[in-house]
Amino acid sequence: MNHYKGKTAVISGGAEGIGFSIAEALGHQGMNLVLGDINQEKLSQAQTKLQQQGFPVATQKMDVAAIDDWHKLADTAVNAFGKIHMVVNNAGVAAAPGPIEKTNHSDWRWVIDVNLMGVIYGAQVIIPHIKSHGEGGWMINTASMAGMQGIPYAGSYTATKVAVVGMSESWAVELAKHNIHVSVLCPAFVQTRIHLSGRNRQEEYVDRASSKDPQPPEDKTNPAKDLVENGIAVDIVGKRVVEALNDKELYIFTHPGYRDSILERAKQIDAAFERAEKSPLLKDIEGAEPVQFM
Numbered sequence: 001m002n003h004y005k006g007k008t009a010v011i012s013g014g015a016e017g018i019g020f021s022i023a024e025a026l027g028h029q030g031m032n033l034v035l036g037d038i039n040q041e042k043l044s045q046a047q048t049k050l051q052q053q054g055f056p057v058a059t060q061k062m063d064v065a066a067i068d069d070w071h072k073l074a075d076t077a078v079n080a081f082g083k084i085h086m087v088v089n090n091a092g093v094a095a096a097p098g099p100i101e102k103t104n105h106s107d108w109r110w111v112i113d114v115n116l117m118g119v120i121y122g123a124q125v126i127i128p129h130i131k132s133h134g135e136g137g138w139m140i141n142t143a144s145m146a147g148m149q150g151i152p153y154a155g156s157y158t159a160t161k162v163a164v165v166g167m168s169e170s171w172a173v174e175l176a177k178h179n180i181h182v183s184v185l186c187p188a189f190v191q192t193r194i195h196l197s198g199r200n201r202q203e204e205y206v207d208r209a210s211s212k213d214p215q216p217p218e219d220k221t222n223p224a225k226d227l228v229e230n231g232i233a234v235d236i237v238g239k240r241v242v243e244a245l246n247d248k249e250l251y252i253f254t255h256p257g258y259r260d261s262i263l264e265r266a267k268q269i270d271a272a273f274e275r276a277e278k279s280p281l282l283k284d285i286e287g288a289e290p291v292q293f294m
């Protein structure tokens with residue numbers, strides 16, 4: 001049975017890259033697609049490409065870091081298709097990697113506002129719409145492998161992606177009783193234009209105090225460029241998301257080769273617990289038992 005047919009998905013950052021790939025895959029499942037994106041030109045191109053495949057599509061220019069824009073996106077979806085069943089919190093940016101002292105505060109604020117507040121606003125605005133009709137639905141949040149393991153020289157990006165994984169785990173439990181399934185997509189490198197994120201930097205996050213634009217749109221010096229360009233093909237990602245949704249997965253992985261590295265992190269954490277267990281300071285203390293959350 002196709003659980004998706006005739007239902008409506010709202011996808012942020014849907015104009016290109018991973019968001020477009022997810023939109024296309026959901027279109028093939030028979031969903032109505034509502035794309036939100038900061039780039040009007042790419043949004044129109046995406047709409048045309050999806051409509052040419054026969055998918056019902058509505059679009060709304062929006063900035064995920066502005067909650068009012070999320071309300072506009074929700075209105076667009078409801079006006080076009082009546083109800084919303086799925087939110088894909090996908091829009092994200094990456095500041096060029098760099099050492100702690102060289103990462104300026106404009107970069108930090110930009111990455112946090114888009115990658116973290118963007119997801120929070122998306123959840124706060126769209127989830128009430130999904131709850132309202134009682135038919136259940138889905139929330140998919142695009143994090144990253146950086147949400148599973150800290151990435152050197154990418155503190156701001158890592159901070160937001162770890163947060164998105166954590167929020168997804170939290171919301172998965174909270175929303176299960178409303179029959180809303182939550183997944184968190186954690187890719188490693190995918191061939192998109194993420195290394196050129198500066199093209200979408202809003203004016204308020206440009207560091208005017210700096211002698212040069214912090215990340216010129218066509219920054220060929222971004223060390224992530226080669227990694228992204230050698231990543232997996234983007235059209236696989238959307239298909240993989242549908243496959244994992246069918247299996248009701250919480251964590252959606254696209255790069256199985258990273259398994260050992262994440263396992264190593266888990267082993268390090270386990271070893272740290274073992275040392276804590278052996279610490280004379282912590283032996284037999286009260287209040288250290290695990291608490292069961294709802």
Ligand SMILES: NC(=O)c1ccc[n+]([C@@H]2O[C@H](COP(=O)([O-])OP(=O)(O)OC[C@H]3O[C@@H](n4cnc5c(N)ncnc54)[C@H](O)[C@@H]3O)[C@@H](O)[C@H]2O)c1
Pocket residue numbers: 012013014015016017018019036037038039042062063064065090091092093094114142143144145186187188189190191192193194195196197200228231
């Ligand atoms: N490409 C990778 O290697 C990779 C790996 C792991 C995770 N991700 C994550 O995947 C998601 C999508 O990134 P991508 O790789 O497709 O990059 P991309 O730059 O190709 O696409 C990002 C899309 O989001 C839009 N966008 C950017 N800022 C926005 C804003 N403030 N409001 C609304 N839309 C905005 C862009 O216009 C674009 O359409 C991001 O959350 C990113 O962190 C990417």
